[in-house]
Amino acid sequence: MKSRFAPSPTGYLHIGGARTALFAWAWAKKQKGSFVLRIEDTDRERSTQASVDAILDGMNWLGLDHDEGPFYQTDRFDRYKEIIQQLLDEDKAYYCECSKERLQILRDELTEKGEKAKYDGCCRDKKLNSGVVRFKNHLEGFVSFDDAVKGLITIGNKELDDLIIARSDGTPTYNLTVVVDDHDMKIDTVIRGDDHINNTPRQINLYEALGWQLPEFAHLPMILGSDGARLSKRHGAVSVMAYRDEGFLPEALLNYLVRLGWSHGDQEVFSLVEIVELFELKNINKAPASFNQEKLIWLNQEYIKKASTEYLIQQLQWHLDYQSVDISNGPEFFRVIEHLQERSKTLVEMTNGLKMFYQDFSEFDEKLAKKQFKDSQPIELLMNKLSALEDWAANNIKDQIKQVCDELEIGFGKIGQPFRLALSGNGNAGNIDIVSELVGKKRTLERLQMALDYISQSCN
């Protein structure tokens, strides 16, 4: 068994493409088959090396490894030429010299008449020998195929026209190259977006004209944006790598994507191993699905909570580099990660949360500071006690805070909140005693002093 992912390199790997790749990958892995990566770059105008690299990067980040390829269609032009010539020789294709202008006028006329815009077969029997090459489609009859997700689909040949299989410069077009490649590469399961359903009957006719055996088709419904329109840039990030940048774990994205259009009962969380084990084409939904970032965030958080600190540290590296955070001057990194793990939805959030342990800051959040930094007495007392503390450990720090509460007869909030703000600068911190321990004695005292300075300044 063999499946493939065949993107055209005209941009980055987007969410929809990634899901198609994931499904094709999962199905191949489940069958212990082979997963082929093929770059469909026959459009020389729009294909770029940068896009090829971006797609490879995306696949790599997601961990969707291919067993064969990547193959490039531009490397196979001789083979396509051979097939085109064969079709020409067998009178199954013909040259057409109709100008683009004539074609456009034809389309406009037909559309105006309320008919389907299709080529009228003008050059069909002219026996020309230059121009584009068109495939001779059947004029009558129907094409039927049993789609693995959509079921039986039937389209009349009357709806199809004589499609162009070679441009006037001799280069082959999509419908020809997919058929030749899928056949030559022995792809037996074609998994792709359902925007290709309309192409399928044409391709089937091509398969038959060449006397080749048909693969099984599985057409995946589209992914829509929150407004029900096809997912596009205006819905926010659509590039897979943008999700890495925003702090998502690849397995969380994969898990989210696999549940978009596929399900296994009520199960929501799937490890990669489970995806491969449980995946079934027949459980794919026929209806399109809307992308919902909230649920992705939830899943991401679940994965962060369950991840090992080693893994998080590894995944965090990119974000540390990106934000130029130096973790050499501060507490042991894994302890900070453990502390942040329970309270971070994304790696970006985590990166922001860990800065307070390694970087000094010069200003407090203004709103919070106004609210929390009013009374200097508790802070001064705490500072005195803490500076005398020799064993800088969370438990001991906690005791000192308690003593401050007892001595001044105040509640925990009166000192806890200002302390939290002093330590973090923005109020975002977990258990105050642990945070303080991790921040370290020197920095803790410096920050408390900063808080006192703030109070004395705002009093004047």
Add this chain to the structure above:
RNA sequence: GUCGCGUUCGUCUAGUCCGGCCCAGGACCCCAGGAUUUCAUCCUGGUAACAAGAGUUCAAAUCUCUUACGCGACGCCA
């Protein structure tokens, strides 16, 4: 416009093949309580859907038909 595909809570979905166990279950979000040293986490509870109509049947989310709406395709793009 023509053809194709689709339609269960706001969103992702279970159930649809083989009609009764579904006055429709789970998850995200949201809301209300509880626990907690902010946040986060955790626990308990709640709101909320079978697109509409007709038919078949003792019985329909499930079968049939019609309508509506949405999406896709209609390139010398893939």
